[in-house]
Amino acid sequence: MSTNSITLITNNLLCGGTERVVSKLANYYISKGLKVNIITINKNDVFFGFNLNKDINVIEFDFFNYNDNVFGKFNRLTRVYIDLRNYFQEHKNDIYISFNTVPTVMSLLASRGMSIKLIGSERTNPIQNNEISVKWVILRRVLYKHLSKLIVQTREIKTYFSKIISQENIEVIPNSIDKSFFNFNEHKSKSYRQEVKFLYIGRLEKVKGVDILIKALYVLVQSSKSKRITLDIVGEGKLNEEIKDALSHCQINEWVNLHPFTSDVVGYLKKSDVVIIPSRCEGLSNVLLEAMACSKCIVTTKEGGGSMIKNNINGLLIEKLNGNSLAETMQFIVNNSNLIRPLGKEAYKSTLQLTNEIINKKWNKVIGLKL
Numbered sequence: 001m002s003t004n005s006i007t008l009i010t011n012n013l014l015c016g017g018t019e020r021v022v023s024k025l026a027n028y029y030i031s032k033g034l035k036v037n038i039i040t041i042n043k044n045d046v047f048f049g050f051n052l053n054k055d056i057n058v059i060e061f062d063f064f065n066y067n068d069n070v071f072g073k074f075n076r077l078t079r080v081y082i083d084l085r086n087y088f089q090e091h092k093n094d095i096y097i098s099f100n101t102v103p104t105v106m107s108l109l110a111s112r113g114m115s116i117k118l119i120g121s122e123r124t125n126p127i128q129n130n131e132i133s134v135k136w137v138i139l140r141r142v143l144y145k146h147l148s149k150l151i152v153q154t155r156e157i158k159t160y161f162s163k164i165i166s167q168e169n170i171e172v173i174p175n176s177i178d179k180s181f182f183n184f185n186e187h188k189s190k191s192y193r194q195e196v197k198f199l200y201i202g203r204l205e206k207v208k209g210v211d212i213l214i215k216a217l218y219v220l221v222q223s224s225k226s227k228r229i230t231l232d233i234v235g236e237g238k239l240n241e242e243i244k245d246a247l248s249h250c251q252i253n254e255w256v257n258l259h260p261f262t263s264d265v266v267g268y269l270k271k272s273d274v275v276i277i278p279s280r281c282e283g284l285s286n287v288l289l290e291a292m293a294c295s296k297c298i299v300t301t302k303e304g305g306g307s308m309i310k311n312n313i314n315g316l317l318i319e320k321l322n323g324n325s326l327a328e329t330m331q332f333i334v335n336n337s338n339l340i341r342p343l344g345k346e347a348y349k350s351t352l353q354l355t356n357e358i359i360n361k362k363w364n365k366v367i368g369l370k371l
Contacts, residue, residue: 004033004034004035005034005035005036005037005091005093005094005095006029006034006035006036006037006094006095006096006097006367007036007037007038007039007087007091007094007095007096007097008022008025008026008036008037008038008039008096008097008098008099009038009039009041009084009096009097009098009099009103009104009107010022010038010039010040010041010098010099010100010103011040011041011042011099011100011102011103012040012042012043012044012045013038013040013044013045013046013047013050013052013058014045014047015047015049015203015235015236015261016203017123017175017283017285017286017287018099018100018123019047019050020050020286021099021121021123021175021286022038022099023050023051023052024176024356025097025363026038026052026053026056027051027052027053027056028356028360030053030055030056031053032371035057036053036055036056036057037056037057037058037059037091037094038056038057038058038059039059039061039084039087040058040059040060040061041061041080041084041102041103041106043060044058044059044060046058047261048263049261049262049263049265051263059087061079061080061083061084077106080106081106081109081110082110084106084107084110084111085110085111088110088111088114088116089114092114092115092116094116094117095117095119095367095368095369096111096116096117096118096119097118097119097120097121097151097367098118098119098120098121099120099121099123100121100122100123100124101122101132101136101137101140102132102136104120104121104122104140104144104147105136105139105140105143107120108120108143108144108146108147109139109143117148117368118146118147118148119147119148119149119150119151119366119367120144120147120149120150120151121150121151121152122150122151122152122153122157122161122283123153123283124281124282124283125154125156125157125281125282125283125303126157126160126161127156127157127160128280128281128282128303131207131281140164141164144161144164144165145164145165145166147165147169148169149169149170149171149366150165150169150170150171151170151171151172151173151363151366152170152171152172152173152283153172153173153174153175153283153284153307154172154174154283154284154307155172155307156307157172157283158170158172171362171366173359173362173363173366174284174289174354174359175284175285175286175289175354175359176354176355176356176358176359176360177289177290177293177351177354177355177356178290178356179355179356180266181265181266181269181290181293181294182293182294182348182351182355195228195229195230196228196229196230196273196274196333196334196337196340197229197230197231197232197271197272197273197274198229198230198231198232198272198273198274198275198276198299198330199231199232199234199268199269199271199272199274199275199276199291199296200213200231200232200233200234200235200275200276200277200278201234201235201265201268201269201275201287202234202235202277202279202285202287203235203236203237204233204235204236204237204238204239204240204243205237205238205239206238206239206280207279207280207281208237208278208279208280209277209278209279209280209301209304209321210233210235210237210239210243210278211239211242211243211246212278212280212321212322212323212326213231213233213276213278213323213326214243214246214247214250214252214323215322215323215324215326215327216278216323216324216326216327216330217231217252217255217256217327217330218250218252218323219323219324219327220327220330220331220334221252221255223327223331229255229330229334230255230256230257231255231256231257231276232256232257232259232268232271232272233256233257233258233259234259234260234261234262234265234268235259235260235261236260236261243258244258265287265290266290266294269290269291269294269296270294272296273296273297273337273340274296274297274298274299274330274333274340275287275288275291275296275297275298275299276299276300276326276330277291277298277299277300277301277304277305278300278301278304278318278321278326279300279301279303279304279305280301280303280321281303282303282304282305284307284308285304285305288300288304288305288308288309289308289351289354291347292308292314292315292347292348292350292351293348293351293354294348295344295345295347295348296344296347297315297316297333297339297340297341297343297344297347298314298315298316298343298347299315299316299318299326299329299330299333300315300316300317300318301317301318301321302317302318303321305317308350309347312343313343313346314343314346314347314349314350315343315346315347316329316332316333316343
């Protein structure tokens with residue numbers, strides 16, 4: 001397909017998994033000589049760690065202040081609809097990729113009656129995600145069949161959407177991993193007798209299960225007398241203050257180090273022994289893949305990493321989504337620290353087909369670009 005312009009439509013460009021995918025694709029296509037635009041339908045404060053190319057055009061469609069009530073929300077969505085429709089009319093030859101339900105539904109509504117190429121990309125698991133209101137789920141079921149293609153991250157998600165879209169129009173493309181993360185290191189001189197370093201990287205939100213992690217740490221600290229453990233939490237979010245209060249209340253500050261969002265994800269990963277992903281809902285976690293590429297032992301929920309992690313082979317899956325179950329798994333790896341290296345080695349092997357180069361080719365094929 002011959003085009004010189006591609007437009008990506010997303011909620012925002014804050015620090016998050018979807019936003020990282022958007023920024024990586026934008027940087028990739030600008031490097032290939034295409035004109036790249038990013039439309040955000042919310043405030044577009046760009047996370048500094050994305051290092052967006054200065055030639056990428058970022059357009060914000062939420063520049064009005066509306067009351068946060070029913071009428072205010074309706075007025076804002078109406079304004080976004082109008083702005084999107086005007087943009088589509090002026091740029092009919094662009095290739096469009098919209099990310100997640102709300103931007104994709106809005107794009108489908110705004111492009112009705114137009115002959116444009118609109119590809120949708122769902123970055124969460126709709127089977128687990130209950131944060132989307134019923135009205136958006138209904139609109140998704142009605143409108144997604146009009147997409148040129150739908151891109152999802154796992155076969156499980158493809159099966160879900162095949163009920164409303166023909167399987168031929170759904171493609172599975174997992175997240176990609178930068179080469180800088182690939183590092184199989186035997187850590188031969190490392191001894192886990194004195195300390196096991198746990199790491200959590202992500203938003204401090206309920207959906208990410210960080211509250212479960214704090215409960216688990218409290219249980220673990222109470223029962224662990226033989227070995228020293230530490231937990232680094234890297235991220236920010238709505239639960240910032242709640243997490244700080246919980247650490248003080250449970251008197252476990254001594255075992256926890258809190259850090260803000262950072263662009264040096266590799267640095268934190270390489271200093272850790274075990275990476276914990278206690279998510280209640282995930283599409284395919286970027287942190288999970290990057291930690292695996294760094295040869296890290298993974299402890300995760302079935303919801304957070306079940307599509308990539310095979311229990312006791314390339315990581316550990318938590319049996320139940322609660323603090324006690326996570327604590328048991330963490331205690332198991334502390335007591336059996338000899339498993340950290342072999343589990344990490346197998347995790348590394350599982351990611352070798354997820355490099356940027358391989359995944360970018362999959363995107364090109366779906367979009368119809370020969371680069």
